[in-house]
Amino acid sequence: TVQLEMKALWEEFNQLGTEMIVTKAGRRMFPTFQVKILGMDSRADYALLMDFVPLDDKRYRCAGGGGWGCGGPACARGCRREGAAGRRGLRSVPRYAFHSSAWLVAGRADPATPGRVHFHPDSPAKGAQWMRQIVSFDKLKLTNNLQDDNGHIILNSMHRYQPRFHVVFVDPRRDSERYAQENFKSFVFAETQFTAVTAYQNHRITQLKIASNPFAKGFRESGDSDSWTVSPR
Amino acid sequence: TVQLEMKALWEEFNQLGTEMIVTKAGRRMFPTFQVKILGMDSRADYALLMDFVPLDDKRYRCAGGGGWGCGGPACARGCRREGAAGRRGLRSVPRYAFHSSAWLVAGRADPATPGRVHFHPDSPAKGAQWMRQIVSFDKLKLTNNLQDDNGHIILNSMHRYQPRFHVVFVDPRRDSERYAQENFKSFVFAETQFTAVTAYQNHRITQLKIASNPFAKGFRESGDSDSWTVSPR
DNA sequence: CCCTTTTCACCTAGGTGGTAAGAT
DNA sequence: ATCTTACCACCTAGGTGAAAAGGG
Numbered sequence: 001t002v003q004l005e006m007k008a009l010w011e012e013f014n015q016l017g018t019e020m021i022v023t024k025a026g027r028r029m030f031p032t033f034q035v036k037i038l039g040m041d042s043r044a045d046y047a048l049l050m051d052f053v054p055l056d057d058k059r060y061r062c063a064g065g066g067g068w069g070c071g072g073p074a075c076a077r078g079c080r081r082e083g084a085a086g087r088r089g090l091r092s093v094p095r096y097a098f099h100s101s102a103w104l105v106a107g108r109a110d111p112a113t114p115g116r117v118h119f120h121p122d123s124p125a126k127g128a129q130w131m132r133q134i135v136s137f138d139k140l141k142l143t144n145n146l147q148d149d150n151g152h153i154i155l156n157s158m159h160r161y162q163p164r165f166h167v168v169f170v171d172p173r174r175d176s177e178r179y180a181q182e183n184f185k186s187f188v189f190a191e192t193q194f195t196a197v198t199a200y201q202n203h204r205i206t207q208l209k210i211a212s213n214p215f216a217k218g219f220r221e222s223g224d225s226d227s228w229t230v231s232p233r
Numbered sequence: 234t235v236q237l238e239m240k241a242l243w244e245e246f247n248q249l250g251t252e253m254i255v256t257k258a259g260r261r262m263f264p265t266f267q268v269k270i271l272g273m274d275s276r277a278d279y280a281l282l283m284d285f286v287p288l289d290d291k292r293y294r295c296a297g298g299g300g301w302g303c304g305g306p307a308c309a310r311g312c313r314r315e316g317a318a319g320r321r322g323l324r325s326v327p328r329y330a331f332h333s334s335a336w337l338v339a340g341r342a343d344p345a346t347p348g349r350v351h352f353h354p355d356s357p358a359k360g361a362q363w364m365r366q367i368v369s370f371d372k373l374k375l376t377n378n379l380q381d382d383n384g385h386i387i388l389n390s391m392h393r394y395q396p397r398f399h400v401v402f403v404d405p406r407r408d409s410e411r412y413a414q415e416n417f418k419s420f421v422f423a424e425t426q427f428t429a430v431t432a433y434q435n436h437r438i439t440q441l442k443i444a445s446n447p448f449a450k451g452f453r454e455s456g457d458s459d460s461w462t463v464s465p466r
Numbered sequence: 467c468c469c470t471t472t473t474c475a476c477c478t479a480g481g482t483g484g485t486a487a488g489a490t
Numbered sequence: 491a492t493c494t495t496a497c498c499a500c501c502t503a504g505g506t507g508a509a510a511a512g513g514g
Contacts (some may be wrong), residue, residue, distance in 0.1 A: 023509085024471075028505070061468080098486085157469080198470050199507090206507070215505040218476035254483085257495075261481070265499050294492080377494085390493080430482090439483070448481040451500035 002165065002187045005034035005134055009212060010191045015105065018194035021206045022203070026141030030213045033137040033163055033192060040127030047123035047131065050114070050137055052153055054109060055160040055193055061106030062158075062201040100200065106158070109126040113146065113154040117166075124170045140191035144198065155196040162193045235398065235420045238267035240366055242445060243424045250336065251427035251437045259374030259385040263446045266370040266396055266425060267443070280356035280405035281363065283370055284348065285386055287316045288393040288426055290342060336428070343389045347379070350399075351386055357403045357440030370424045377431065388429040 009031050010018075016128065021027045033050065040046060113176060118140045122129070143152040169183035200206040210216045237243065242264050243251075254260045264281065273279060288365040351373045355362070388394060402416035433439040443449045 030506090067478090210507070213506065215478060216479075216507060219507055375477090443483070446482065448502060449483060449500095450502075452483055 001038045001184050003038070004189045004192070005036060006031050007191065010189070012108040013205065013208060014193070016204050016208065017068055017202060018192075019197045019200055019202060020031075020142055020194045021200070022142045022155055022157055022196045022198060024143060024148075026143045026148070026150060027140065028141055029163075029194075030209060031062075031164070033140070034134050035165060035187075036134050037130050037167070040167075042126065042128035042131070042133055044127050045124045045172070046127055046130060048120040048135060049123065049166050049168065050118045050120075050140060050153075051164050051166070052155060053164060055162050057109035058105050058160075059107050059109055059156070059158045060103045060160065060195060062103070076126060080105070080224045087229040094167040103201075107159040109159060110156045113156055116151070116153050118153055119150075142196065144196070156209040157198045159191060160188070160195050164188050234273045234401075236269040237422045237425070238269060240266050240422075240424065243422070246438065246441060247426070249437045249441065250435060251425075252430045252433055253375055253427045254377045254430060254433070255377040255388055255390055257376060257378045257381075257385060259381070261371065261374055262396075262427075263442060266373070267367050268398060268420075269367050270363050270400070272303045273364055273400075275359065275361035275364070277360050278357045279360055279363060280401040281353040281368060282350050282356065282399050282401065283353075283373060283386075284350045284397050284399070285388060285394040286397060287345070288395050291393075292340050292342060292389070292391045293338070293393070293425050293428060294340075294391065297442045307445070316317070336434075343392070347387050349386050350383070351384075357453055374428065377429070390429050390431045393426060393428050395421060395423070397421050400454045420448060 013031065014116065071126055112203055120135060120137060121139055122135075141150075141152040142155055143150075144155060144157050145152075146154060148154055165187045167185050167187075195201075200209075210219045246264065253262055291350050342387075352369060353370060354372055355368075374383075374385040375388055376383075377388060378385075379387060381387055381419065397422045400420075401417050404416055433442075442450045
């Protein structure tokens with residue numbers, strides 16, 4: 001079994017419609033994808049990895065005051081309602097748009113990007129090692145550069161993705177983890193889905209990133225709290 | 234076969250009598266112990282590790298202007314001459330001293346410290362992985378805290394040590410690298426020996442550290458060169 | 467007009483020796 | 491007198507979103 005860490009933070013982002021920056025050089029995810037693992041064979045070898053699957057084959061567009069006019073919770077609900085509508089069967093919609101602070105369909109998906117995977121750098125390791133503490137994918141970076149040769153995850157900007165987590169049992173009878181495709185389990189946490197962007201579209205996402213990511217502390221206005229806490233509903 | 238990296242820098246330090254700081258929290262070595270490895274079986278698993286052996290069972294003492302009066306090359310030569318004398322047969326000398334900028338015998342060694350080893354954090358890994366690029370032990374830290382529980386190397390201050398590098402072949406017939414004691418090769422580079430100290434004794438060592446360690450750039454006076462080059466003889 | 471790229475000030479995180487105070 | 495410790499300014503290294511410039 002696998003537990004998602006920082007679940008409350010992920011949910012707070014997901015309610016607004018999580019956005020992740022992609023850059024040419026590669027950008028980390030925030031929140032970082034972290035899991036606690038239970039129930040492995042302590043003495044067996046495992047490789048841990050992640051990949052990202054497109055949530056639909058549309059692309060999104062933003063509009064309405066450049067995303068700055070986003071006021072109430074209507075924004076987030078609007079985003080997700082559009083997304084759900086997209087999944088319900090629309091197939092040749094010409095365009096999406098993020099007009100009036102909501103994500104809209106703006107066209108078919110761009111050609112699929114190379115479906116890269118990210119192996120956790122400690123792979124392979126014993127089950128005991130993985131279960132000892134939280135496993136963090138903080139070295140994983142997202143890029144929109146199709147020619148990237150740094151091994152980063154390549155995504156299309158303005159598209160939605162679902163991160164997936166995979167545990168591969170390294171079969172001792174074979175000489176490489178490449179052939180262990182039959183010995184793996186996958187885990188999906190719906191609250192970690194996000195839209196890849198080159199610049200934030202929803203100002204509320206920006207504010208939550210600033211409030212919760214220590215590296216963005218320089219943009220905080222209030223001097224009272226320096227750590228993130230779940231906001232009351 | 235194994236090649237020591239930054240050999241010229243190690244030799245320049247060794248000519249002066251290398252000193253390494255030890256602290257309670259643990260201090261990195263500088264220069265960092267780095268090697269290039271050749272001739273491994275690309276597909277076999279190896280663990281790489283280091284340990285430190287006392288170079289003699291004396292302890293050293295410093296004197297003469299608190300180490301600041303050290304002027305010429307006589308200092309370095311003096312240090313090594315004393316060290317050699319110590320190894321030549323003196324057994325119950327009461328004390329060493331670093332008087333007039335030279336290392337002198339100041340007494341018997343303190344009780345032996347826990348003989349810890351430091352596994353390279355990438356261990357175990359395939360030969361191909363180790364040979365792909367320089368292997369750096371920059372995570373290794375030295376401490377004088379006998380109760381250290383961070384896994385750092387415990388050394389006695391004012392004692393001399395010889396770093397050793399070990400390559401352990403991980404025998405696939407056994408389930409753990411613990412039992413692979415019969416499958417290892419060791420490498421010793423005499424130019425990496427050093428005296429553990431809590432504060433620098435030889436001012437020329439301090440100056441060479443400041444000149445060559447990027448993290449000490451704040452103490453450089455000259456604004457001309459920001460990188461270390463082998464000084465002409 | 468919408469999206470992407472580049473650059474930047476401002477952070478986190480942690481490695482330096484200097485310095486003064488503390489310990490023996 | 492000698493060695494150790496704690497704290498500090500000053501670095502390296504790299505992760506932030508803002509803002510302006512660039513491109514279709």
